[in-house]
Amino acid sequence: MEIVIGLVAFLVGGGVAWVIFAKALSARNRKIIQEAETEAEVIKKDKILQAKEKFLHLKTEHEKEINARNAKMLANENRLKQKELSINQKIEELQRKTKEAEVAKENLTAQTEILEHKNEEIERLHRQQVEQLQTISGMSGEEAKEMLIESMKAEAKTEAMSYVNDIMDEAKINANKEAKRIVLQTVQRVATETAIENSVTIFHIDSDEIKGRIIGREGRNIRALEAATGVEIIVDDTPEAIVLSAFDPMRREIARLALHQLVTDGRIHPARIEEVVNKVRKQVEEEIIETGKRTTIDLGVHGLHPELIKLVGKMKYRSSYGQNLLQHARETANLCAIMASELGLNAKKAKRAGLLHDIGKVSDEEPELPHAILGMKLAEKYKEKPEICNAIGAHHDEVEMTTMLAPIIQVCDAISGARPGARREIVESYIKRLKDLENIALSYPGVMKTYAIQAGRELRVIVGSEKVSDKEAESMSYDLARKIQTEMTYPGQVKITVIRETRAISYAK
Structure with missing residues (x-):
């Protein structure tokens, strides 16, 4: 009985508990559903707001794009209008020029007819004048023509000489000392046994005792120097000086620097000579590259190989x-x-x-x-x-x-x-050139005095007025210019001035 009562009580309690649990579960579900609905409503509002914002943004961009297209179309339209206006103006200008050309053509035709008529009249008058001249002068047309030709020949010769002088003066402005350039350049670029001013460097020493050390035992040191540098070393009786002779200035510079280091160091023997020459050669090559770079930087020349x-x-x-x-x-x-x-x-x-x-x-x-x-x-x-x-x-x-x-x-x-001072000349050759200039001018008949002035850039020739006429003086200046140009070598150009004057002298007593 007790068991039945207990079982009934258990079932009743279980049913009550199930009812309470079901109610609690139903209330919780309703709460969850309400929260989900609330959250869904919030999400929905957010999405709607985002959609509205995106719509407004797209609308704004679309309006901007439309405005830009409209502006571009307006600009194109304005440009087309301007081109159309310009084309219309050009067409009007072309039509106006065409009309002017037609009028000018008509005027030219009329003027041509008038000119032909005048030419016929001029020819008729010319024939009449020629007949009258022949009657008055008693000369035939052929004789008058010969006299006119001779007169025109003399005039043409004078004008031609003046014209040739002008051309020669202009051409000489840019003339170069070709012969001297070729000789000097050949000496520098090709090996030669001839020692001239441009192929010699003087190395100064403190005393002549160093000469013996440079020569070495049986000349081994000087031979080693010459073999290493490619420079001929001349040790003679010149006091406190050694001559370095070579066509290449860079070789002479290497030899000079190597000698300076050897003499300063005091150790002079073949092995040391070879070492110092190699070291100096590298220094000179580095200095060459540095000089080239510094020059290009100074001048602003970039990108050179x-x-x-x-x-x-x-x-x-x-x-x-x-x-x-x-x-x-x-x-x-x-x-x-x-x-x-x-x-x-x-x-x-x-x-x-x-x-x-x-x-x-x-x-x-x-x-x-x-x-x-x-x-x-x-x-x-x-x-x-x-x-x-x-x-x-x-x-x-x-x-x-x-x-x-x-x-x-x-x-x-x-x-x-x-420019003055840029290039130097040997004094003897300079003086010889001045004398040659004066002597060439003195060889002409009628020349009294000659003066080479302005460092040989001008030659003034004084002629006797009773021996040389004005035309002969002009011809003499032209001939002198041609002769000097052919026979002499000189820098720049030489101006030849022939002076002819008449002096009337009397004395009051």
Whole structure:
């Protein structure tokens, strides 16, 4: 019985518990559903808000795009209107010019008819005048024609001589000392046994005792020096001096620096000589590259090939008629840049061509070529622009000038070499040239005195007025110019002035 009661109580309790659990579960589910609905409502509102914002953003962008397209279309429309207006104006201008051309053509036709009529009238009057002249002078037409031809020949000869003088003066402005250039350049670029001023360096020593040490036992030291440097070392009776002779200035500089180090150090023997010469050679090569780089930086010339920079540095050890080649190249580059700027051309290209125009003088390749052609080939080899290469090759007229840079390089090269003091001459040759100028002029009949002035750039010739006429004086100046040009070598140009004057002298007593 108790068991039944307990079982009933358990079932009743279980049912009550199930009812309570079911109610609690139902309330929790309703709460969860409410929260989910609330959250869904919030998400829905957020999504709607985001959609509205995106719609507004897209709408704004669309409006901007439409406005931009409208503005572009408006600009195109305005541009088309302007073109249409311009075309209409051109059409009107063309129509107006066509009408003017037609009117001018009609006027020209009328003037041509009038001119033909006048020509016929002039010919008729000319025939009448010729007949009257023949009647008055008693000369035939052939005789008068011969007299007129002789008169015109004399006048034409005078005018032609004046014209030739003008042409010759203009041509001489850019003339170069070709013979001297070739001789000096050949000495510098080709080995020669002839020692001249441009192939000798004097090395000064403190005492003549050092000469014996430089010569060494049985001459082994001096032979080692000559073999290592390629320079002939002359040790003679000249006090406190040793002569270094070679055609290559760079070799002479290496020999001079090596001798200086050896004499300063005091250890002079073949092994030490070879070591010092190699060391100095490397120093000189480094200095050449550094000089080339510094020069290009100073001038603002960039992008040069390393080999071209090395050639620019080598110019420091070359000279042209006594003028340092590197200084000449720098002067020419600056002059070219200024002249190109004044002419409205590219100043950087002009400066680049001016710097490189003489690189053929320092190259060891193909020494039988003229330096301008060799320089052009080197520039082409190292990828310089065609106008730069042409300017280098044409600055002595070896090739045809194809750009405006070429005549600028030619003129500036002549300016740099022609300024007073730029290039030196031996005094004896200078004096001889002045005497030769005066003697050539004295060989002409009627010449009384001659004076070579302005360092041989002008020759003044005084002739007797009773022996030489004005026309003969003009002819003499032309002949003298041709003779001097043919027989002499001189820098720049020589101005020949023939002076003829009449003096009337009387005395009051």
